[in-house]
Amino acid sequence: MSGGARLPSWRDLASQLGVARGTVKAAYERLIDRQLLISHGPAGTRVSAHLPPRTAGERRMSLRDPFHALGMITPGMPPRLFQLGVPSQDAFPATTWSRLLVRAGRKAALLPLSYPDPRGELALRREIAAYLAVARSVVCHEEQVFITTGFTAALGLIADTLAARPCKAWVEDPGYPLAKAGLALKGIEVVPVPVDCDGLDVAFGMAIAPDASLAVVTPGQQAPLGMTMSLTRRRALLDWAASADAFIIEDDYLGELQLKGRAAPALASLDAEERVIHVGTFSKTISPALRLAFFVAPPRLLDELFRRAMFLSPAPATMAQIAVASFLSEGHFLRHLRKMRRLYSERSEVLSGIAGTALMDRKRGGLALILGLPDGADDAAIARRARDLGLGPSPLSSWYADASRSRPGLLLGVTNVTPWSAATAWQALQAIIGEFTQA
Numbered sequence: 001m002s003g004g005a006r007l008p009s010w011r012d013l014a015s016q017l018g019v020a021r022g023t024v025k026a027a028y029e030r031l032i033d034r035q036l037l038i039s040h041g042p043a044g045t046r047v048s049a050h051l052p053p054r055t056a057g058e059r060r061m062s063l064r065d066p067f068h069a070l071g072m073i074t075p076g077m078p079p080r081l082f083q084l085g086v087p088s089q090d091a092f093p094a095t096t097w098s099r100l101l102v103r104a105g106r107k108a109a110l111l112p113l114s115y116p117d118p119r120g121e122l123a124l125r126r127e128i129a130a131y132l133a134v135a136r137s138v139v140c141h142e143e144q145v146f147i148t149t150g151f152t153a154a155l156g157l158i159a160d161t162l163a164a165r166p167c168k169a170w171v172e173d174p175g176y177p178l179a180k181a182g183l184a185l186k187g188i189e190v191v192p193v194p195v196d197c198d199g200l201d202v203a204f205g206m207a208i209a210p211d212a213s214l215a216v217v218t219p220g221q222q223a224p225l226g227m228t229m230s231l232t233r234r235r236a237l238l239d240w241a242a243s244a245d246a247f248i249i250e251d252d253y254l255g256e257l258q259l260k261g262r263a264a265p266a267l268a269s270l271d272a273e274e275r276v277i278h279v280g281t282f283s284k285t286i287s288p289a290l291r292l293a294f295f296v297a298p299p300r301l302l303d304e305l306f307r308r309a310m311f312l313s314p315a316p317a318t319m320a321q322i323a324v325a326s327f328l329s330e331g332h333f334l335r336h337l338r339k340m341r342r343l344y345s346e347r348s349e350v351l352s353g354i355a356g357t358a359l360m361d362r363k364r365g366g367l368a369l370i371l372g373l374p375d376g377a378d379d380a381a382i383a384r385r386a387r388d389l390g391l392g393p394s395p396l397s398s399w400y401a402d403a404s405r406s407r408p409g410l411l412l413g414v415t416n417v418t419p420w421s422a423a424t425a426w427q428a429l430q431a432i433i434g435e436f437t438q439a
Helices: 010-017 021-033 094-109 122-135 150-162 177-185 202-208 231-244 299-311 318-329 332-358 379-388 419-437
Strands: 037-039 045-047 145-148 168-173 189-196 214-217 247-251 276-281 293-296 359-361 368-372 409-413
Touching: 010 021, 021 037, 094 318, 122 145, 122 276, 122 293, 122 318, 145 150, 150 177, 150 247, 150 276, 150 293, 150 299, 168 177, 177 189, 189 202, 202 231, 214 231, 231 247, 318 332, 332 359, 332 368, 332 419, 359 368, 379 409, 379 419
Parallel strands: 168 189, 168 214, 214 247, 247 276
Antiparallel strands: 037 045, 145 293, 276 293, 368 409
């Protein structure tokens, strides 16, 4: 136990251990005499904050930050300028959200003391189905909607279901690093397939891995380059899945946050053969702290997905689900999206204006701009240095299967770049780049 940790009362501990109360009380008193425990009377007994040093032979736990070793920003820290995957902090509707959470807490406390539906709360699944029909042209029933603990949990549940047979998966190159790593951990062979201005190169995938039985794509806004998959490529991908008895995981990455023009309908809206599993998340629209995502399962996979959800990956906490259901049903979500699209578009233009010709592409509609670096520059090292100084850009090379074949660059998230912080942050980033690129 660490210093300050509260211990159970000696009566409760005696009951848990099945020993006499006097035995536990005597042990507590001895530890208090040695100043290892401190009694606070009615406030309980706690471990002393000043424990003696550990013995030389005692095994020590590594304090190395695993997220820093993976080139990631440590979770729990406030979002940084240029950080990807987080919504605006200053424009979050905190008052409305707080009120909905309080109300949801009361509702959750009054629910029957029984096991919840492993697919998630019916009210939320019903609201998601209605929202998808209006915003993403996906017609589905609430029985097809599963609530999960974030995108990676959805990917894991789907991969567990599909990996019952030997499986190869096409993934976009460049593409989301955590998706590729998650599939590999499930024993699925990952096959990188390049993307171009039309999205995933389906013909290339069929040439190098005709026996694949899964494809993971971001057709709405390709992650990280931002292009929308063309209708021709969408139909080719669906035709391949039908002929190969394969499935497609549609990661609807920022599909509802298209900044320029009208968002293209989801790939699942074209699926007549029940091959597309549509995955969405509230991390980038409400908050990543929710750890709340969903997917729409094709009818042919419902039974197997339900069994695996029930035994291996049930839905997250009920209170958060109730709050999000209210956020959708009362119209707050669509209003929030409309406001965020306008705000992010303005912030993207501000950063684009400051960076000027240094940007590789300013035509994309995503929530990041790509900053080109000189040939041979180590974008991963530059990103690490920037993180040490409080910024949060992501190296473009980490999104490629072979980093040596990518053009060096940095992905600059725009969601938290305000007009009064953009110039200062840009100057700091330019100074860091200069440290690594000047001979």
